[in-house]
Amino acid sequence: MVTSVRRTLFALSLLVFAGMLSTAAKAQLIGPHPSGGLSYQSFADSPFFGLPFSWFYLEDFEDHALNVPGVSASAGGVTSVIFGPGYHDSVDGDDGVIDGSGLDGDSYFHRYGILGIQFTFNASVLGSLPTHAGLVWTDGESPIFFEAFDENGNSLGVLNGSHSTSGYTGQSDEDRFYGVVHMGGISAIRISQQFGGIEIDHLQFGRIAAVPEPGVFAMLAGMAAFGGGLLLRRRRS
Ligand SMILES: [Ca+2]
Numbered sequence: 001m002v003t004s005v006r007r008t009l010f011a012l013s014l015l016v017f018a019g020m021l022s023t024a025a026k027a028q029l030i031g032p033h034p035s036g037g038l039s040y041q042s043f044a045d046s047p048f049f050g051l052p053f054s055w056f057y058l059e060d061f062e063d064h065a066l067n068v069p070g071v072s073a074s075a076g077g078v079t080s081v082i083f084g085p086g087y088h089d090s091v092d093g094d095d096g097v098i099d100g101s102g103l104d105g106d107s108y109f110h111r112y113g114i115l116g117i118q119f120t121f122n123a124s125v126l127g128s129l130p131t132h133a134g135l136v137w138t139d140g141e142s143p144i145f146f147e148a149f150d151e152n153g154n155s156l157g158v159l160n161g162s163h164s165t166s167g168y169t170g171q172s173d174e175d176r177f178y179g180v181v182h183m184g185g186i187s188a189i190r191i192s193q194q195f196g197g198i199e200i201d202h203l204q205f206g207r208i209a210a211v212p213e214p215g216v217f218a219m220l221a222g223m224a225a226f227g228g229g230l231l232l233r234r235r236r237s
């Protein structure tokens, strides 16, 4: 009797775990963040700030290059390289002072916002795909669109925002974060807008700690299914 109760409890716990796995597989799109008229002023404003990552990269372009490992851009370039001094719209705090201006920092720009910028992650270089990825839109024209793609390249959905202000000289009150969380892995993120040039900063991505690797994930899901089968058979007998 005690053994059968234990088996039933074990099977139930596996079923609950299977439910957790299926919930974990769903994607969460985040943005524009923060809301309520607040802007992203430094990494402390990121929804990823302080999370327990196994690995994590933040590209703030302050060394005038896109050179964090395992990511490539479909288009555009570092703003200071394209334009030289001036006209940079960095995240505000990158110049050392949160003062409403990102003019003295650096960022990433593409002339054709309608074509967008896609950042694609390389699992071979990183060891695995990120579970968290995002960026900060810093200049351009509304409406703004953000899309993320799963481990197979399928869309995880699209966010849109309308928070651009009229200035093109480093104003940071309009800067907002867009991102995605997907435990199955994120292969790419893409930012675009309907009109004009587009500028971003704080490209950030990482893998959260304690996420089972794909092989373990499949094994645990299999165990859960097996446990569920046992439970069903016991109920029928
Ligand atoms: Ca910057």
Ligand SMILES: [Ca+2]
Pocket (backbone or CB within 6 Å): 091, 092, 093, 094, 095, 096, 097, 098, 099, 100, 101, 102, 103
């Ligand atoms: Ca500043």
Ligand SMILES: [Ca+2]
Pocket (backbone or CB within 6 Å): 089, 138, 139, 170, 171, 172, 173, 174, 175
């Ligand atoms: Ca701005």
